[in-house]
Amino acid sequence: MTTLVEPGRVPAGTGGPTVKRIGIIGTGIMGADHARLLTSAVSGAAVGGVFDLDTDRARGVAESSGGAKVFTDPYALINDDDIDAVLIASSDATHEDYVLACVAAGKPVLCEKPLAPTVDGCARILEAETAYGSRLITVGFMRRFDPGYTDLKALLATGEIGAPLMLHNVHRNPAAVPGMPSANLITNSAVHELDITRWLFDSEITEVAVHTPRPTGNSGGTRDPQLLILTTASGVLSDVEIFVNARYGYEVRCELVAETGTVTLDAPPPTSVRRSGLHARELPADWRPRFAEAYRLELQDWIDGTGRGATAWDGFAATFVAQACVNALESGERYTVEMPAIPGLYRRQ
Amino acid sequence: MTTLVEPGRVPAGTGGPTVKRIGIIGTGIMGADHARLLTSAVSGAAVGGVFDLDTDRARGVAESSGGAKVFTDPYALINDDDIDAVLIASSDATHEDYVLACVAAGKPVLCEKPLAPTVDGCARILEAETAYGSRLITVGFMRRFDPGYTDLKALLATGEIGAPLMLHNVHRNPAAVPGMPSANLITNSAVHELDITRWLFDSEITEVAVHTPRPTGNSGGTRDPQLLILTTASGVLSDVEIFVNARYGYEVRCELVAETGTVTLDAPPPTSVRRSGLHARELPADWRPRFAEAYRLELQDWIDGTGRGATAWDGFAATFVAQACVNALESGERYTVEMPAIPGLYRRQ
Amino acid sequence: MTTLVEPGRVPAGTGGPTVKRIGIIGTGIMGADHARLLTSAVSGAAVGGVFDLDTDRARGVAESSGGAKVFTDPYALINDDDIDAVLIASSDATHEDYVLACVAAGKPVLCEKPLAPTVDGCARILEAETAYGSRLITVGFMRRFDPGYTDLKALLATGEIGAPLMLHNVHRNPAAVPGMPSANLITNSAVHELDITRWLFDSEITEVAVHTPRPTGNSGGTRDPQLLILTTASGVLSDVEIFVNARYGYEVRCELVAETGTVTLDAPPPTSVRRSGLHARELPADWRPRFAEAYRLELQDWIDGTGRGATAWDGFAATFVAQACVNALESGERYTVEMPAIPGLYRRQ
Amino acid sequence: MTTLVEPGRVPAGTGGPTVKRIGIIGTGIMGADHARLLTSAVSGAAVGGVFDLDTDRARGVAESSGGAKVFTDPYALINDDDIDAVLIASSDATHEDYVLACVAAGKPVLCEKPLAPTVDGCARILEAETAYGSRLITVGFMRRFDPGYTDLKALLATGEIGAPLMLHNVHRNPAAVPGMPSANLITNSAVHELDITRWLFDSEITEVAVHTPRPTGNSGGTRDPQLLILTTASGVLSDVEIFVNARYGYEVRCELVAETGTVTLDAPPPTSVRRSGLHARELPADWRPRFAEAYRLELQDWIDGTGRGATAWDGFAATFVAQACVNALESGERYTVEMPAIPGLYRRQ
Incomplete structure (x- = not known):
């Protein structure tokens, strides 16, 4: 089937779609994947521009995104009139500057x-953002869009299993950089469970503690795995096993324990195989297949x-x-979290 | 977040998206669902026009599809210059005429x-279509896009479990019209397994047989369930339990048996619940949640x-x-399928 | 802990146990396993004597059974006053003579x-047995004691899922003798499903049919797998996949389909393993682990x-x-089973 | 089939079984169940005598155990020449005296x-016992005989998943006495996980901590559930959710996390049911069905x-x-366990 409609052919007022042109900063694994989704699996979006320190890499993503413009200055991309919104997938240390520039430009940003x-x-x-006066920023905690987690929250809301008491979380990656700082397990990985718990x-x-067994021999000295114990203001206990050298595969699971029942999220794949004496379901090698649908829905929602x-x-x-958990890891003590009050802009209407 | 881009604002050549305007004929459950997906979950598509015998129903779908045009004549929709391609979701008996009109108009059609x-x-x-000389028609066997079925086919292609020998299929609906003709189980429901087997x-x-137990007391006289036995030219045996008054829920499963292993497709939901003495996964009430992803991917692919x-x-x-199976059901005999030769247009390149 | 009670120390009338001395004919895999269970896991039994064509093999089993007597003549064993009941685990062709001898001796026999x-x-x-006038014979269809099958029958009896309509059976062995007669799949293996269905x-x-795909390349010419279709007098359809060169492991499963629900018997082991990219449960290599509990309960019941x-x-x-199924396999036709009337001795009281 | 062998008919030296006569102290739920197993499902055992404060209850168990003698003095039972070994299933507070009496009498005792x-x-x-000089006492931690737990230990011993790092345990009962002391969750229930971990x-x-969420509204004030964190001398972290008012059913599960894989024990029943929109496996109402096999194997081993x-x-x-955990629960602090050295009698040979 050939392409039947030229870009821009849909005139206003005929029921044609509204298209947002997205500028992407950082075209590594995550940025490239977002570009692919925006181009081929999200309604009403197009990649309008890309920036990467590695311009060749940016050019490759631009080409497979239908000919998006390649920028050599990220701030130029942010401020370009043909860019309606910005997606930041660059290295962690750069996020603050780019987000602040988006706010200054009054542009929606997904960081x-x-x-x-x-x-x-x-x-x-x-x-x-408070000074700007309205919300422009979305943070990419994509698990909030995962069909399993949304099922969990929906089922809890029905009241059918009573009030929540505990949440047991397991978060495993096959391998991490040997000798990686022990705090990174919390700040890079378990941070997803911190968000999900909230x-x-x-x-x-409001309170955190961290327990650790002897580390696995495969971590190069990193304290891996760790068990985080989180307590919410509402009195729920959420424990998180974070294990970044689990070797066997990538896995994120949890069980929510409520007063009269529990819900388990384990997201089994649709097929299972019988072979060589085993009845097995495959586990993914990393987070992308596990959260592919969450990323798509997150982008569509944005x-x-x-x-x-x-x-x-x-x-x-x-x-x-996460910072409080790092303190608890280092001190071995329970740690009270003294969060400042939530600014008015972020209170529920 | 407000809408930032007006329709048509993306000029040609700037990397903007190509948008196809789809005309939908029939806006019942299926047509309305396709309209929703095209509007909100598919990249590069828009609903350009809709037709339904019930014009109010058409109008409702047009409104929730961003203001698509409402047609009162399906042939006018098919031949409208602002309609790039047609999706037919009207009653079975009307399919032939509409498809032929699309071919005459040289427009891609998903029936x-x-x-x-x-x-x-x-x-x-x-x-x-052969006279037209190239392929315009797609038939909505959406299971070919279901991630479970595509996993199954991909795993078979690896050769890891050897050559296929049998396929056991189960296809259950909770309820059907009482006293429905027994042949309808084959032509309306098991036809999906006929396509999947091929x-x-x-x-x-190349050969079919149908076995039936005594019918369920809930069918109002229809011979329900039925067990179809299909044999392929390659010698694979595919049996299909079709049961349209299974009461407990909707379910489609299969197990592919090969020379050194088997693959089971059962598509469990991501969560399970422990409650009231049971550890359970929910089953859907009909086919839509089960094949939601298949429909989206089918439309995106189209x-x-x-x-x-x-x-x-x-x-x-x-x-x-399906006709051969109906003959086998009525006669109680094994039935050889004498299919004509495949026209050149449909041979694999 | 040393042995505290000498054999025979429990005097009559003091509440001590009744002990039956069993004579075992045939001490191959099955006979030896029965001897082990009778000696170490069944209450009220002891192995009193053993016979095998291979006297050394018999001697080994006698020793590990607490010093049972070794017979060199099976009929002497059957007629020995110190043998209370007989268990026949010899080759199929010998069963008739030994069972008839047990009946002649008026001794209970498990064949x-x-x-x-x-x-x-x-x-x-x-x-x-009819001439003898009361039941002495038990046939070793041990699946009737398997906790899974008894659950299935108990759940059906509650009426909670309505009347039965279909039973889908899968029966797989990893490997069989290459070139084995095709009829043996029915007479040696699927015969268990014939009994379970009844x-x-x-x-x-009352009616049987057999369908076959092209055979697996691993059978040496045997028509393997086969699909048996059985119809009961009550109108239930029971289909049986029998596959004796399935390679990947041993497996017996079924799903009972009733008017408002189904029950699946798959007997998963108590543990599952996550390793090497898989979440898996182990499958047994043969029938013994799968039916270990059934054998123990069968013997205890006997x-x-x-x-x-x-x-x-x-x-x-x-x-x-089974003979009717063999005829159906050879002729390719549906076959009506013309069973003689059940003798009065076997009617339910 | 009638009883063919009189008690005591098997003479010494003919390969007949050795029968131990067991005296049971306490014939409540546990004691009666042990009597049933010893009488009908264990090889080489008989109930020789029973004692209970409620003599009628004792008499009932004696009758269904083949006419065992009813004692009105537990010490008379312990010292009776016709009692070879003693099983104590009376109230917790009485265990010490009875066990000491067994040791004094030089009789094996299962407490x-x-x-x-x-x-x-x-x-x-x-x-x-140390003064007596050899081991007479067995404690009824029956989980050590559960096929699931023994699988777990066997798989760990193979080394296939590397060294152990963590054990996540879940232990739930449907209901407990409202307002029960919070310490009882540890001493009565979680004590099983303490033993299993060791x-x-x-x-x-060597170290314990206890975390608690807000209690369930169904506990009448008891701190329920609780999360115990245990650390072994070898550096393994074992966490235990103990929840005695979980309402939905009885459940004991765990996941062992090792360096390259994990093993989960969940012991699913052999069948699952599809009914009313759910695909479900039944959960037991209490511990007896879950650990029936463990009790039988424990008794046979004894x-x-x-x-x-x-x-x-x-x-x-x-x-x-358990006492250290109670201290940790009450203080909210981590607690080092200062266990005395193991006496020589209990060291591994």
Whole structure:
């Protein structure tokens, strides 16, 4: 089938679609994947421009995105009139500057987690957005769009299993950089469970503790695995096994324990195989197949402007609690989380 | 977030998206669902026009599809210059005429199954498309896009479990019209397994038989359930339990048995619940949640023009084999399927 | 802990246990396993004597059974005053003579399936037992004691899922003798499903058909796998996949389809393993681990004299229906099973 | 089938079975169940005598156990010449006295857990057995015989998944006495996981902590559920969710996390049901169906004198660690377990 409609052929007022042109900063694994989804699987979006420190890499993504413009200056991309919104998938340390530039330009921005690696950086962003006066920032905690997690939250809301009491989380990656700082397990990986715990129970985390077994021989000295114990203001206990050298595969599971029943999220693949004495389901090698649908729905929601994604406040809170967990890991003590009050901009209407 | 881009604002040559304007004929459950997907979950598509015998129903779908034009004549829709391609979701008996009109207009058409209810009707369509000289028709056998079925076919292709020998299929609906003709179980429901068997094994069905137990007390006299036994030219045996008054829920499963292993498709939902003495996964009430992803991918593939969908020949073959199964049901005998030769247009390049 | 009680120390009338001394004919894999269970896992039993054509093999089993007597003549064993009951686990062709000798001696006998390989042989046994006037014979269809099958029958009896309509059976072995006669799949393996179908539905099988795909390349010419279609007098359809060169492992499963629900028996092991990219449960290599509990319960029931095991009539019927299936396999036709009337001795009281 | 062998008919030296006559103290739910198993499902055992404070209850169990003698004095039972070994299933507070009387009488004794409710009581028992000079005492930690747990330990021993790092345990009962002391969750229920952790890793527990969410509204004030964190001398972290008012059913599960893989014990029943929109497996209402096989194997092992059961030292250690957990629950602090050295009698040979 040949292409039947030229770009722009749909005139206003005939029921044609609204198309948002997205500028992407950072075209590594995540950025390239977002470009692919925006181009081929999201309604009402197009990649309008890309920037990467590696211009060749940016050019490749631009080509497979239908001929998007390649920028050599990220701030030029942010401020370009033909860019309607910005997606930030560059290295963590650069997030703050780019997000602040988007706010200054008054442009919607989807920033991959973390919003910023430090509490201070996140606070500066909150300040800027509050000064701007309305929400422009979405943080890429994509699990909020995963059909399994949304099922979990929906089932909890029915009240059929009573009030929540505990959440047991397992988060495993096959391999990490040997000798990686032990704090990174929290700030890079378990931060997803910090966000999910806050989101699922609509309650802030107020106390944390971290327990560790002897480390696996495969971590090169990193304290891996770790067991985080989080307590919410509402009294729910959420424990998180984070294990980044689990070797056997990638896996994210949880069980929500409520007063009269529990819900388990394990997201089995649609098929199972009987072979060589085993009846087995395959496990993915990394997070992309597991959360492919979550990323697509996150992007569609962002393009639609529905606003179900994580806010800058959520980004701040995740970094704040992660820092408390790092303190608890280092001290071996239970640690009370003294979060500042939520600014008015982020309160529920 | 407000809408930032006006329709048509993306000029040609700037990397903007190509948008196809789809005309939908029939806006019942299926047509309305396709309209929703085209509007909100498919890249590069828009609903350009709709027709339904019930004009109010058409108007409702047009409004929720971004203001598509409402047609009162389906042939006017098919021939309208602002309609790039047509999706037929009207009653089975109307399919042939609309498909033929699309071919006459030289427009790509996606026709819900069946292509036509009779072998003769399908043959007339093959003739028309062959005369046109290139493929315009796609038949809506959406299971070919279901991630479970595509996993199954991909795993078979690896050769890891050897050559296929048998396929056990289960296809259950909770309830059907009491006293419905017994043949309808085959022509309306099991026809999906006829297509899947042909597609999975790349081989035509050459022999069929139908066995039936005593009917369920809930069918109002219909011979329900039935067990179809299909044999392919390549020697694979595919049995199909079709049960349209299974009461407990909707379910489609299969197990592919090969020389050194088997693959089971059961598509469990991502969560399970422990409650009231049971550890359970929910089953859907009908086919829509089960095949939601298949429908989305089918539409995206059609819009992209990738051509992985079922052809008119596949639609013909499904109707032809279904007719043989109906004969086998009525006679109680094994029945050899004497399919005509595949026209050149439909041979693999 | 040392042995504290000498054999025979429990005097009559003090509440001590009743011990039956069992004579075992045939000490191959099955006979040796029965000896082990009777000695170490069944209450109220002891192995009193053993016979095998291979006297050394018999001697080994006698020793590990607490010093049972080794017989060199099976009829001497049957007629020995110190043998209270006989277990026959010798080759199929010998069953008839030994069972008839047990009846002549008036001794309870548990005969491994088949009761006899031919319909005529089974008929002679029915005649002898009928002449004797009360039931002495139990046939080793151990699946009737498997907790999974008894769950299935119990759940059906509750009426919670309505009347039964279909039973889908899968019966797979990893490997068989290459070039084995195709009929053996039915007479040696699927015969278990013939018995289970009769037992589960309390109804005789009245019609059979056999369908076959092209055989697996691993069978050496045997028509393997096969699909048996059985219809009971009560109108239930029971299909059986029998596949004796399935390679990947041993597996017996079924799904019972009733009017408002289904029950699946798949007997998963208690643990699952995550390793090398798979989440897997192990499958056994042969039937022994799968039916270990069924064998123990069958023996305990036989020792207790509860009489829940298969009768000589059940043994006759299984052989009779198996013969009809062999005819159906060879002719390719549906085959009506013309079973003689059940003798009065075997009617339910 | 009638009873063919009179009690005592099997003469010494003819390969007949050795029968141990067991005296049972306490014929409540547990004691009656043990009597049933010893009478009808264990080889080489008989109930020789029973005692209960409720003599009628004792008489009922004696009758269904083949006419065992009813004692009105538990010490008379222990010292009776016709009682070869003693099983204690009376109330926890009575265990110490009865066990000491058994040691004094030089009789093997199987004592239900706990060995004694206090550390001091356990210590007095260790002293008495050490003075006696050989092991007479087995403690009823039946999980050590559960096929799931033994699979787990066997798989760990193969080394295929590397060294153990964590064990996640879930232990749920549907309902407990409202307002029950919070410590009882540990001493009565989680004590099983304390034993399993020690047994599985062959390592003592050296540190404990207890975290609690807000209690369920169904506990009448008891701190329920609780999360115990145990660390072994070998560095394994074992967390235990104990929840005695989980309402939905009884469940014991765990996942063992090792360096290159994990093993999950969930012990699914053999069948699953599709009904009313759910695909479900039934959960038991209490521990008895879940651990029926473990109890049978525990008793058979005890009767056989194989000595795989928990020793008095294991009983002491479980009570000792449970006490440390109670301290941790009450203080909210991590707590180091300062266990005395293991007496020579209990060291591995």
